[in-house]
Amino acid sequence: MKKIAIALAVSCAFISSSALAWGNDGHRAVGAIADKLLKGTAAQKKIQALLLPGETLESIANWADCVKGTYCGPQSPEMIAYVAANPKHSEYHYTDVPYQLNKYHDHAVGTADEDIVQTLKECIAVLQGKDGAAVNPHKFTPRQALILLVHLTGDIHQPLHVGAAFVGKDGKFVVPTKQSEIDGINIFDARGGNNFLLDDGKLTQMSDGVIPPGEPKPVKEGVPAALTKPFHSYWDTTVVDYAMRRLSTKTPEQFAQAVIDSKPNVNVNTGLVSTWPYQWADDALVVSKEAYKDVTTGAVTEKVSKSGEKYSTWSLEVPQNYPVPSSQIAKEQLTKGGYHLAALLKTILS
Template sequence: MKKLACVMALSAAFLSTEALAWGNEGHRAVGNIAQKLIKGSNAEKQVKALLLPGETLESITTLADSAKGGVGYPAPSPEMAAYAAAHPRHNEFHYANVPFQHDHYHDGIVGGSDVDIVQTLKQSIAVLQGKTDPVNNPRGFTPRQALLLIAHMTGDIHQPLHMGAAYVSADGKFVVPATKAEIDSVKIFESRGGNNLLLDDAKIDAVTKAVTGEAPYVPEGGKKYPTKPFHSYWDSTVVTYAMRRSSTRTPEQFAAKFTDPRQEVSVNTGDPVTWPYQWAAESLAAAKLAHQDVTVTKRDARTTSKGETAYTFGLEMGERYPVPSSDLARTQLIKGGYHLAALLKAIWP
């Protein structure tokens, strides 16, 4: 893969069109698996009571993304527009930027925050458990909002780069900042969950046919970009690879193939409000695998319109990287569906 020198403007342009975690197909696959697994249970009954006419557990998995608005996202409904207005930091609910080298997430960890994905899931679970006091529900989520967030964020937290982030030293090495103050964009740079690590799109196209047996994906309108952020690769490309390599083409087909009582998936224990911490640890383990066989190349800097310096880095992946990465994505999507179902059943036994 050739080395890249790409300005932040190109990164921002690409992100505006493809920044949906797991993409719509991935989220719907997670929701469809869970939907099948709770069928006939009290959890299914309680979920339906919070749904609007025509909605399913699968269909609501994308609503939290629609609240973001903008190019590349589904248009928000009046309900989701009101939710976004009431929660100005809702974009931050979807992720944590914990150094991927860590084994566990804990409150106050570098890369975490009071509104990160673990805290958001924890609060949403508490609401559905009936704990709506300000201590357990500081954001004031309604039960329906809590369900929408759980349905979406359970998928998000199983996307490795939504939990484990890379931090890069000035000489292009992955490092672990001990404190937030060390992340200074002089000696240690943050990758924004891989959004500032840019892959060569031509290289990805070259391996697509070998991995999926199909021609490269061309976005609507036929417009291609010269780079793909590493985060977007994990949000979208690996989902396509995982489905095609599983001989499936839709979330429904994927869910049907992998919804099996014999499926081996990790089991969570203890109070359900602690489960997001357990999922975070599993996701960090996956993030370590996601960052294997990738190498940082050239750093690029530019001055933004605000007079700030912005940095991106080229990223090279091994030629076989799409195969293990799509295998890992398939595992994480399946886990997400099973964990979502188990959580809903634990909340509503």
């Protein structure tokens, strides 16, 4: 479970892609959907009691990513205290279950005691009023639990934050059965897709004509355009951009309203709320199979990070029509995230 740590060591490009799962707009869209669905409910009143004046679920949705650096602005005292108390906070955002599997199981390959499923369980318990080392080992406050719950519910619906790809020495996808098999010799960890590189020019050609044009991207003088895009970054931000464009929406709030107006048929979680993160992880594994469908690895490149650590990257080929199904998946997963978040908070706080 070193995906984020290694990615940060590798390059600045990996910093941005690892840090912002679903990206700013995706997480805000999940929060905005929940805000709208919770309006006027008893749960909303309890939520507002935990938020600062002017805050909404949409506005706090990226807080848990913003604490990873200063790209959202200077760190607040609250953020600094949280990071100091949670040195492994970057590991709360994902789990690494081989995407070919069907279920998340505690202590199975790719899972960890501080992964996204376990952290969500902890946040749920805290908001239920439970406490103590057994259920709240990180000593989250109710406000921290709410902030994390909003963000991690978005994260767990991003398929690459649950379904991980591992590569054999022949360049083919493999399924490790034990953590010790992922040795960097016979089986390699692709770091949540960060070490898979897409040709950015080919992506642009694929999207032209099938994805409505978006706003021109600002050009930074002296900064050369990237020739490749990490697969994780594609699923964090590119597919969200495509999904919003296909709905003719420009803001997370507009996207949220368009989704709600469409009256989506979202699956309802059942059983104890403490089991819902497991249900979400299992659903994400189903979706991750679609994310990796007909995707193939190409040339491998051996690299050395600034810290001297050796790692491998692989070129990645996706089907020609990939922008269409992947953006549809993004729309569906963001919708699920918002509806599931609202349902969870209603259940806990009503």
